[in-house]
Amino acid sequence: MKDIDFSGRVVVVTGGASGIGRAIARAYAAAGAQLAVLDVRHGETAALLEELPGEGHLCVTGDAGVEEDVRFFAEKVLERFVHVDVLVNNACITRRGILSGCSYEDFNEVLRVGVSAPYLLSLLFRDHFSRGASMINIASTRASMSQKDTESYSAVKGALVSLTHALAMSLAPFGVRVNSISPGWIDTGAFGPLSREDALQHPAGRAGTPEDIVQAVFFLCRSGFVNAENLVIDGGMTRMMVYHGDEGWTFRPELPDTVPS
Numbered sequence: 001m002k003d004i005d006f007s008g009r010v011v012v013v014t015g016g017a018s019g020i021g022r023a024i025a026r027a028y029a030a031a032g033a034q035l036a037v038l039d040v041r042h043g044e045t046a047a048l049l050e051e052l053p054g055e056g057h058l059c060v061t062g063d064a065g066v067e068e069d070v071r072f073f074a075e076k077v078l079e080r081f082v083h084v085d086v087l088v089n090n091a092c093i094t095r096r097g098i099l100s101g102c103s104y105e106d107f108n109e110v111l112r113v114g115v116s117a118p119y120l121l122s123l124l125f126r127d128h129f130s131r132g133a134s135m136i137n138i139a140s141t142r143a144s145m146s147q148k149d150t151e152s153y154s155a156v157k158g159a160l161v162s163l164t165h166a167l168a169m170s171l172a173p174f175g176v177r178v179n180s181i182s183p184g185w186i187d188t189g190a191f192g193p194l195s196r197e198d199a200l201q202h203p204a205g206r207a208g209t210p211e212d213i214v215q216a217v218f219f220l221c222r223s224g225f226v227n228a229e230n231l232v233i234d235g236g237m238t239r240m241m242v243y244h245g246d247e248g249w250t251f252r253p254e255l256p257d258t259v260p261s
Contacts, residue, residue: 005031006028006086008032008034009085009086010077010085011025011033011035011085011086011087012035012036013028013038014090014091014121015092015138016038016088016090017045017047018039018044018188019186020138020186020210021088023210023213025048026048026051026052027217029052029054030053034054035059037049037060038070039059039060040061040064040091045059056080058076060073064113065110065112065117066112067116070124074121074124082128083128083129084125084133085130085133085134086135087121087122087125087133088136089117089118089137089138091114091117092156093109093110093114094110094153095109095110096149097150098151100149110152110153111156111159114153114156115160122167126171129171129176132177133175133176134177134221136180137161137163137164137180138180138181138213139158139160139161139181139182140153140154141184141237142158143158143160143161143182143230144182160180161230164230165178169228177220177227177228178227179220179229180229182230182231182233183208183213183233183234184234184235185202186212187208202234202235203235203237203239206235208234208235216231
């Protein structure tokens with residue numbers, strides 16, 4: 001992506017201090033953009049500011065699940081840069097689900113971070129987006145498939161995909177395109193090294209990397225006719241049909257201690 005030039009563009013990234021968000025922020029900065037980053041982790045946010053290529057970037061420590069923090073961040077962005085060219089809504093958390101006793105407040109905390117914050121930033125930046133601006137929401141393949149005990153995260157990612165096409169319609173008169181990306185298994189290094197099996201179960205032969213998502217973000221940012229779409233980046237996993245006995249996989253059901261007669 002050495003030929004990509006975002007010089008003079010203002011890019012806002014939430015959850016940008018680690019993982020996929022950090023990779024996106026660094027890639028935009030390397031391409032010449034001015035970055036504004038919001039993240040709840042102060043130490044990592046400060047370290048990111050020191051590491052970003054270029055000058056004049058804005059990194060704010062704040063919680064995307066707290067309205068006052070989101071409003072403060074948006075105010076600082078507009079004070080510094082006046083307008084926004086790209087908004088990447090990446091911040092999200094999980095509080096697991098019903099089997100872990102995820103409470104009403106826990107569930108709504110995840111909603112505030114993963115759905116309410118993107119909506120609020122869209123509202124606050126609505127009149128300050130440049131013509132031709134791009135919003136990219138980082139969703140997940142969990143929007144359409146699940147493991148048990150993942151209700152808080154899965155529900156938020158499904159809502160974010162729906163918010164994407166709704167915002168695309170509402171922001172069209174403002175010249176803003178809105179798309180989402182649904183990553184599958186992306187190896188950020190946060191959970192240690194992956195096994196050979198982890199990689200080879202993917203039809204692509206490997207798990208994803210943050211760079212794969214960066215390339216997708218850049219594509220959506222530069223493709224002026226792609227709008228209201230959800231781009232799945234998962235190495236083909238969501239298209240692979242597997243039953244007991246297929247692909248070396250054996251189903252071993254978790255049976256209760258007692259079976260009703």
